[in-house]
Amino acid sequence: MSQNFLGVQIDAVYHTALVFGGIEYFFGAGIQQTYPGATHHGRPMEVIPLGKTDLPTEIILEYLDSLRQVYTVESYDLFTHNCNNFTNDFAMFLLGKGIPDHITSLPQTVLNTPFGQMLKPRLDSAMRGITQAPVAPAAIPQSSGSTRAGHGNLNGVRDPHSSSISSFSHVNGDSELPTGQVHYATTLKKLDILLASARNSCAVIFFTSATCPPCKLVYPAYDELAAEAGDKAVLIKVDLSEAYEIGSRYQVRATPTFMSFLKGEKENEWVGASEGQLRGNVRMLIQMAHPPHPHTNLRLRTLQRRHRTVTYAKIPPLDKLMGKMGSRGTDPAVTALKDFIRTREASGASDAALPSLPTFTSLLNQSIENDPPDSLFPLVDLLRCALVDPRVSGFLAAEHAHSTVITVLSKPQGLGENCPYSLRIVTLQLACNLFTSSILATQLLQDSTLCTPLLQLIPSSLLDTAHPPVRVAAASVAFNMAAVNHVRRLDGKEDVLSEPSQVELLASLLETIANENESKDSVRGLLTAIGLLMYEAPRDGELVELCQALGAKESVVAKKTFSADLRDLVTEVEQVLA
Numbered sequence: 001m002s003q004n005f006l007g008v009q010i011d012a013v014y015h016t017a018l019v020f021g022g023i024e025y026f027f028g029a030g031i032q033q034t035y036p037g038a039t040h041h042g043r044p045m046e047v048i049p050l051g052k053t054d055l056p057t058e059i060i061l062e063y064l065d066s067l068r069q070v071y072t073v074e075s076y077d078l079f080t081h082n083c084n085n086f087t088n089d090f091a092m093f094l095l096g097k098g099i100p101d102h103i104t105s106l107p108q109t110v111l112n113t114p115f116g117q118m119l120k121p122r123l124d125s126a127m128r129g130i131t132q133a134p135v136a137p138a139a140i141p142q143s144s145g146s147t148r149a150g151h152g153n154l155n156g157v158r159d160p161h162s163s164s165i166s167s168f169s170h171v172n173g174d175s176e177l178p179t180g181q182v183h184y185a186t187t188l189k190k191l192d193i194l195l196a197s198a199r200n201s202c203a204v205i206f207f208t209s210a211t212c213p214p215c216k217l218v219y220p221a222y223d224e225l226a227a228e229a230g231d232k233a234v235l236i237k238v239d240l241s242e243a244y245e246i247g248s249r250y251q252v253r254a255t256p257t258f259m260s261f262l263k264g265e266k267e268n269e270w271v272g273a274s275e276g277q278l279r280g281n282v283r284m285l286i287q288m289a290h291p292p293h294p295h296t297n298l299r300l301r302t303l304q305r306r307h308r309t310v311t312y313a314k315i316p317p318l319d320k321l322m323g324k325m326g327s328r329g330t331d332p333a334v335t336a337l338k339d340f341i342r343t344r345e346a347s348g349a350s351d352a353a354l355p356s357l358p359t360f361t362s363l364l365n366q367s368i369e370n371d372p373p374d375s376l377f378p379l380v381d382l383l384r385c386a387l388v389d390p391r392v393s394g395f396l397a398a399e400h401a402h403s404t405v406i407t408v409l410s411k412p413q414g415l416g417e418n419c420p421y422s423l424r425i426v427t428l429q430l431a432c433n434l435f436t437s438s439i440l441a442t443q444l445l446q447d448s449t450l451c452t453p454l455l456q457l458i459p460s461s462l463l464d465t466a467h468p469p470v471r472v473a474a475a476s477v478a479f480n481m482a483a484v485n486h487v488r489r490l491d492g493k494e495d496v497l498s499e500p501s502q503v504e505l506l507a508s509l510l511e512t513i514a515n516e517n518e519s520k521d522s523v524r525g526l527l528t529a530i531g532l533l534m535y536e537a538p539r540d541g542e543l544v545e546l547c548q549a550l551g552a553k554e555s556v557v558a559k560k561t562f563s564a565d566l567r568d569l570v571t572e573v574e575q576v577l578a
Helices: 002-006 057-067 083-095 106-111 114-131 188-197 213-217 219-232 244-250 275-289 318-323 326-330 332-347 357-370 377-386 390-398 400-418 421-436 438-446 448-462 468-490 499-513 520-534 542-550 552-561 564-577
Strands: 018-020 023-028 030-034 202-208 234-239 257-262 265-271
Touching (some): 018 083, 083 390, 188 234, 188 244, 202 244, 202 275, 213 219, 219 275, 265 275, 318 377, 326 332, 332 357, 357 377, 357 390, 357 400, 390 400, 390 421, 390 438, 421 438, 421 448, 421 468, 438 468, 448 468, 448 499, 468 499, 499 520, 499 542, 499 552, 520 542, 520 552, 520 564, 552 564
Parallel strands (some): 202 234
Antiparallel strands (some): 018 023, 202 257, 257 265
């Protein structure tokens, strides 16, 4: 029939989904999930094994979260933004390759015919009830509670209490304990494990029993304190009617009894069901184990807030950029990425189908290795433009050995003084855009193979006295690195950037700011990066020692006369250097 109406033979109109970890993921009413084969579409007519992935669960979760801004309920289009686009994008992230072309190209094949164009609005409207139907509640995988919750519209039903991706709830093979909840100990062995996990922080044992009505009065408060403490304390509950040996060891004579431990040593003991006393003692214990940094007592408008990373999102005239590529500009991989960028800019991410990124990155890597340095910047700039899309940055985050990112970031340093200005500036701007992905941002700081090229690129660029835009871009990369690490400190988490890397970065910033007397944007970036690195830095750490050795405070204070606009910022940075 399709041959008669369209002039081409179409064997089937495909709905696709991707099955991973025992769960089927697909796009309809937003990103939906179900047990395999349990959707309203029924059992699949074909199953195509695509391969295996070794990506960590957390990275997969982050990527799916980023796709939710692209694959919304409202953005669904039967022909241009459908389930096949989602499956292709997810597969490309997980495996570095998409789904078969005969599936992804089918809608365009239909639209290339006059009859297909005529039927497009009617078919899209008629199919909405099928393509965007909700998943039956019984078919929705139940959350185990170990994945992150609350990511908006899932399976066509708004449920702020449900886990966004319940299929990825793996149990680690190590002995790491879950945080933010009360732990139960019925044996001395279990209790000793719990106390050992708090040897560098603090712990509380709540001795209770099944026949203690007053104990039950403070159960809710104890649960709330455990959630409030998070990973800063281990709150334990022991039922003495079951754990006789524990009661014997600690000689507990009455319930409720509470014992607190600080850095592995018993700190306090009290008896009674006073909720106020319980809350006060536990909070005081946590404060003793984790004393607040002196910087938290300061009033710092800039350094005590979260910062968005700097992004270079401006799109140049693409045809002109393509013209500078020579023969590379006509390569299908290049033209496909150009069309993706142009469509995304004109119509939004949902209308821009992702091209074959492995094909483009393969071409880019070959060009960097073989082509003259003067000819490389247009290709790098094209990738910079594409990186503002989470699907592109997510692909680079999942790429094996991060070969493309490392190759691009390392090229200017490898060329040294012979690196063309155009290549250095677009590489720095691309480096900033890598931080648009939270996955890639963490990897850039945490993975030494990625962090090292960045740390080498920044100082050599900051010393480029002939080109202020290069210095501004280099200061922006440094700011992005400091900002990502700064957020971890604000959240009470460990730094993601190692101390040696922070020292190396800070040293280059301090060396530069003493001599930067031309660009206000550069000075602002340098000052803010220095302030973010030093805010809540360990008081006995190497960063403080470096600042003292290099006279950091004097170099910073000297900038008060550079620009009136920067005086407040200089004052803030001066305070965290004091």
